[in-house]
Amino acid sequence: MSASRTAVQDTGTEDAGVLESRLTRLSRAEFAREVWSRTALLTRGASDFSDLFSAAAVDELVSRRGLRTPFLRVAKDGSTLPEAAFTAPAGAGAAIADQLDDTALWRAFADGATLVLQALHRTWEPVAGLVSALGTELGHPVQANAYVTPPDNRGFDAHYDVHDVFVLQIEGTKRWTVHEPVLPDPLRDQPWTGHRAAVAEAAAHGTPHLDTVLRPGDVLYLPRGWLHSAEARGEVSVHLTLGVHAWTRHALAEQLTRAALAALGEDPAARRALPLGAESLGAELDLVRTRLLAAVAEADPEPLFHRARRSQARPAPLGPLAQLTALRGLGPRSPVRLRPALEPRWEGTRLVTRVGWLDFAEADLAPVARLLDGRIRTAGELGLERAERLLRAGVLVPADR
Structure with a gap:
């Protein structure tokens, strides 16, 4: 399959997943058959990502959210700056020493450093929703980082990742140079630093598989092990990297x-x-x-494998106050639904999820199993005692009709 794919018109298919509707224009089956873990894929104009992230979001996270390390790294010319270079206490009532220092970050950025906002699926809600949906669709854990690079600069030398990535260009432009692997399908304990000489040789003298400029709305997929380096063009570049930690x-x-x-x-x-x-x-x-x-x-x-899979991601957020309100006002007509991203699984009469397990009597299995399709139900359909138990366990959450 060609390494480049031009976007087609939106089909309007309501059941298209994130992979098709926002990232590749390929169905999950097509992506699995033709691309997944096999080859790089460039999709031009895949989507408008302005709803996910922006330069304004970067400024808010850095200056107003009280972020601490390791939620941010700073890199310049292939090296990572020490945390002490961009962190400081935040004054009375917030004297934690490793909070981001926006003045120090500004100075580093003005001097050509790249800001790497890590684990955005924990700190920025629009990104969290996309990551959760993609992880459910792929069946592999997904994380999100943002890379903010000043004009005509790069953060990292040529390297490979030990996870697959989707690169979503948000603002500005960035030139990407991609080479095929020197170590196909590396495991998590086989980082590029263990093959530094081969990586440097391939990047310096090998023929690129892809040499292109990403513009806002473009998406680049790279399987783990594919070598890459990137440099911002004549303006600030902001891109999201969705890292897929493939189970092997x-x-x-x-x-x-x-x-x-x-x-x-x-x-x-x-x-x-x-x-x-x-x-x-x-x-x-x-x-x-x-x-x-x-x-x-x-x-x-299988039980051990699925337990490990569940531990690699979190369920959808749960608000303790909204949960208590729903519990105290619970009645037969109260709308409830399964908490998203729980990875529910039956092991006999035990329901195992990311928030623990619950044992049920045989008579409870059918009504509880109906919840697993994620649709909104009433507490009366489930039975008030069952609904209360599942709300207390954080398996059910209140729903809006």
Whole structure:
């Protein structure tokens, strides 16, 4: 498939996901088949992102929100500045030493430094909504950072990430140079710094896979491992990077191994001590290998795997005061719905979510299961006692009709 795709007219399809409607103009199935984890993809004019982020949002976050590290990094010419260079206490009643110092940040920015606002899915609501929707659609955890680069400057040298990225150009323009991987599909513990020489050689002498300028509304997708560097043109560049932390077969193998080792803990032969001295391990290794292979063949890693997946993202926000008001005013006609981004999953009669688990009687399973489609229901449909229990647990939230 071509590395560049020109936007088409909006089809008006109501069930189009974030991937299609805002990022790539490809359906989830098309993206999975043709692009995901395979190749770079440039989509011109993918969407108008002015509702998500802006230069004004940068100023507000830096100067008025009391952000602390690590919600911001500062980089210049490939190096990251020490936190002490842009943080300070904020005066009486807020004397926490690592709050952002807007004056120091201004001076660094004026001197050519790039501001990196990290974890925007925790600090800027419009970005949080997009990240939550994309994470649900992809089935992999997603984070968001913003990169703010002064004119004709760059923040980082050529490198690769250990997660996939969607780059959303918000304001200004930025030239991107992209090369194919020197290490395809790197794991999270295989950063580019371990292949620094190969990365530098490829960036300096290799033929770019893509050399292009991103303009507002453009989106660039890069699988993990793809080399890239970027430089702002003649004006301030603001772009969002959505990082997709892909679950891998290696991660599944880790959970399978953990499940097998847990099973071996119940095997008396596996718990037995090695012989004194243990100079020769041949016979012991044969026995352990046999037992381990048998345990791997029988182990079920899914509960551990899904528990790990749930832990990598947060559910939708919950307001304690609104929750208490809903609980105190609960009646048969009270509208409620499943809290978004909970990753609910049945394990027998146990409902497991990102906020914990609840056991149910057989008679409760059908009405509770109806909630999992995310539609608005009344507390009366569910049963007032069940609704109250789920509201208290933070699984249900009040809904507007």
